[in-house]
Amino acid sequence: MSQDTLVKRQFGHRARLALSPAGVRKADDQAHAARTMWNLLHAWWRMMPKEKRTLTNADAAIRQARGDIDFLAVLPAQAARAVLKTYFQAWKNCWDGRADAPNFKGRLRTVMSVDVPQGRDLNIIRVHRRWGMANLSKVGRVRFRWTKDLPVGKRAGLENRVTGARLVKDALGWHIAFRVQALQVKPEPHQGPEIGIDVGVTVPIALSDGETYEHDEWLTEREQAKLLHLEQRAARRKRHRTPGERTSRRLHHTYDQIAGLRAKAKRRALDWQHKTTTTIARTYGTVVVEALTITNMVKSARGTIEEPGKNVAQKSGLNRSISGEAWGRTVTMLTYKTARLGGTLHKVPAPNTSQRCSGCGLTTPGSRESQAVFVCKNPDCGWSGNADWNAARNVLHLYRMGLALVPAAGRAVSRRAKRVEPAAAR
Structure with a gap:
């Protein structure tokens, strides 16, 4: 050889x-x-x-x-x-x-x-x-x-x-x-079909061919109840501590139990992600995803004292759901698994992929009727279907139109890194 x-x-x-x-x-x-x-x-x-x-x-x-x-x-x-x-x-x-x-x-x-x-x-x-x-x-x-x-x-x-x-x-x-x-x-070039992927909270992964990958809660109802009980117990014990008092062994033990349940949930999430991304990488030769800036999507809506934010609690819940799905980790797994099997992964711009109609190509206000249903309001179209499927079809369409993003040659220089140590110290 x-x-x-x-x-x-x-x-x-x-x-x-x-x-x-x-x-x-x-x-x-x-x-x-x-x-x-x-x-x-x-x-x-x-x-x-x-x-x-x-x-x-x-x-x-x-x-x-x-x-x-x-x-x-x-x-x-x-x-x-x-x-x-x-x-x-x-x-x-x-x-x-x-x-x-x-x-x-x-x-x-x-x-x-x-x-x-x-x-x-x-x-x-x-x-x-x-x-x-x-x-x-x-x-x-x-x-x-x-x-x-x-x-x-x-x-x-x-x-x-x-x-x-x-x-x-x-x-x-x-x-x-x-x-x-x-x-x-x-590996030989993967001969599988092209596929577009839309990631979400209600439906974690939706493909442009209509396939979806969903999962149950990472913790069972009994484990969720136990986690809530432990968090409440930790809050009570922490509230009764005086400032500067050393953390008790009981509180440390409660923290360890909370960490154990959260680690169990993360292990189950990793297992599901690995199995799902492996199936996708083996089935499809070209995988197209959105170029999402997740750090901006999970920013707090609290605002400032002069301009307080709106719907802060709802936004906090959405941020927790987005962080729990770990979209960036899914893309990372797909990147190296497709390359290992001879496939390729591409990213396309994310704006308006969920608002645009995949049937006629127009963005008509009010077409996204709910989280799960998309009905095009264009009188000449009227296409309807699952909203996540519609977004995945738009992701694939952008790639076929030649709008895939080219990876940057290098990362931007951190301003903090510049001012910490001058070049003479190297």
Whole structure:
């Protein structure tokens, strides 16, 4: 097989770890040490003169800190060096305008994580149909859920291998995210039909051929009632705290229960999105979506003191519904899945796709009679149908008319990133 037909693919795979209580404590200690290491680097950076902010000097400072502070010694040396590289890369991203400047990481608002830079140190093996094992430095041999085949054992090589991993903790416990590199056959162009997609709140995904993809609530009625009860309990306990009083263990436990239910809902939403986008990418060769600016759509309608907003509560509910559907994540999944299967994804301008009639092409006031029904008020047309189907047909029509948007070559430079660090400090 020639090299022209092969393509190198890099992807991630996340699996749930089965840690013992002792293993959980060790992983927690490493995550706190990694966060502390980041904060010490940040303080060192702000303290040192610009000409001494080099990778060599920072590495020497880290070595000295790990030798002087026992708490930092629980973090493996390679993980500490990964924190250093990540911090310097964060400043490079800031100077290039891709992100804001790195800052202090608080204990409560920071995701607990530990990096494993070298994949060969994991020594991954499959021990059961549903379980695999990996070696974590200073934690030991741990089990993880085997839900996807990994290039280990005889299939591992220079081109197909696990290059590293990252331990991440959420409300459901510790997970391991593998970084996988694979050499695969370049996909042939997808011969499937073209399809337009309209995303919404009532109907999450509507296709231009009339197909729709819907889902139930992410939490059952019993789970929703429990979540409401926990939120009310947390509000009561928080209301009775005096200013400056330390948060009680009971309140922390209530917060953990709330986070667990929300994490369960997010996991179910991700599962539905992955299955739905995979089906679409396998069926259609060209996928067309709207270029939505979601951050503007979920802005608050509260307004100001001089000009207060209207229907603030209704707008807040709509914002929560839009954020819950995660339209941007759906588009991201479709982007890489269509490319992996030989298809393409295009974006078209979003204005008036829900108001324009897909039958005659005219935008007549009053045609959108309700959230679900579209009836064209043009006397010469009179087309009627589902409103989401009508919008999806308009999305596909814009692409066929040659109005697909061309991706920008680069992102706009952040104004905050410009003023944080002058070019001389690079």
